[in-house]
Amino acid sequence: MLDIKSKKPLIISGPCSAETAEQTIQTAQQLAQSGMVDVFRAGVWKPRTKPGMFEGVGIPALPWLVEVKKSTGLPVAIEVANAKHVESALAFGIDMFWIGARTTSNPFSVQEIAEALKGVDIPVLVKNPMNADVELWNGAVERLAKCGVKQLGLIHRGFSGYGSSQYRNTPMWHLAIEIMKRLPELPIFCDPSHICGNTEHLFEISQRAADLNFNGLMLESHITPQKAWSDARQQLAPQDLINMLRAVVWRAEGSDSVAYQHSLDELRGVIDRLDNEIFNLLGKRMEAAENIGRIKRENNVMILQTNRWNQVVERVLARSEELGLSREFLNVLLEAIHLESINKQNNILNQDL
Numbered sequence: 001m002l003d004i005k006s007k008k009p010l011i012i013s014g015p016c017s018a019e020t021a022e023q024t025i026q027t028a029q030q031l032a033q034s035g036m037v038d039v040f041r042a043g044v045w046k047p048r049t050k051p052g053m054f055e056g057v058g059i060p061a062l063p064w065l066v067e068v069k070k071s072t073g074l075p076v077a078i079e080v081a082n083a084k085h086v087e088s089a090l091a092f093g094i095d096m097f098w099i100g101a102r103t104t105s106n107p108f109s110v111q112e113i114a115e116a117l118k119g120v121d122i123p124v125l126v127k128n129p130m131n132a133d134v135e136l137w138n139g140a141v142e143r144l145a146k147c148g149v150k151q152l153g154l155i156h157r158g159f160s161g162y163g164s165s166q167y168r169n170t171p172m173w174h175l176a177i178e179i180m181k182r183l184p185e186l187p188i189f190c191d192p193s194h195i196c197g198n199t200e201h202l203f204e205i206s207q208r209a210a211d212l213n214f215n216g217l218m219l220e221s222h223i224t225p226q227k228a229w230s231d232a233r234q235q236l237a238p239q240d241l242i243n244m245l246r247a248v249v250w251r252a253e254g255s256d257s258v259a260y261q262h263s264l265d266e267l268r269g270v271i272d273r274l275d276n277e278i279f280n281l282l283g284k285r286m287e288a289a290e291n292i293g294r295i296k297r298e299n300n301v302m303i304l305q306t307n308r309w310n311q312v313v314e315r316v317l318a319r320s321e322e323l324g325l326s327r328e329f330l331n332v333l334l335e336a337i338h339l340e341s342i343n344k345q346n347n348i349l350n351q352d353l
């Protein structure tokens, strides 16, 4: 049985969709030849945004995956979105399943899949839901675990947003980090293809995942990407994908070097001392805000003073370069400070209402 924790990084690759026997098998053979790919992926049932688009070949594509296994030795993985998919795929000996982002968003579907998997011992990877909801992601994992699925893993494929952005699905790395903190035992894979939506930033996202201690990557590859029936813009030809993968640096999780340990301890000491200073000062700043709350209460003045707050923000942002802190970071920090000041003042103004 495939063990998804047996290798790090574990590389899962293959086309977005299995389209024809030739396209599927040739892609698999080229990927396998490189020795860089551990699991072959292909979409057999495709959840498409609009009707009338290519929705996958379905059951007739499953024998192609059997052929891939036979001719390359690679284990094969597909997306399942309901109990019928699970049953059909199991009958063909598919080695691993993943649950797609749209399906993770729907607890009824996840529950149905979990129940169909009772007593089945193959790995199941859960993609994050479309929306930025870590609870829902975690909930899907819990449903599968409750039905006895033992080899569980996660796939970070970014979150959909409104309007144009550099990415098809914004990575929001902090949410991947949050789920890693909650489920530290679960391996997590990054899917740069669906984050990017094009091939331009695949390396950058793959490298970021490597540096954030992901267990591996899932990347789409197609024998003739420009002719792909789904997700044509984000797929790389096998050789291009392999070249990209070879450039990704997977660094060590730690180092035994004494000099490294020594410098690290020293620098972490500096960080701890600075954190003390920062938070002592923040505490004092909040006390000052509370004092302002007291005089606002005495003079019956409301809390929010937008003009003053805009001045505070402008004054700090003007120092962005000198401080070596990005405007983006300063904005997030100032907003958090402002919200907490408002809460403190709210408690004072309304304490006995």
Ligand code: PEP
Binding pocket: 016, 043, 047, 079, 099, 100, 101, 102, 127, 157, 194
């Ligand atoms: C896919 O992996 O091809 C896919 C449909 O992905 P997602 O569920 O992340 O959109």
Ligand code: MN
Binding pocket: 016, 017, 220, 230, 231
């Ligand atoms: Mn795809």
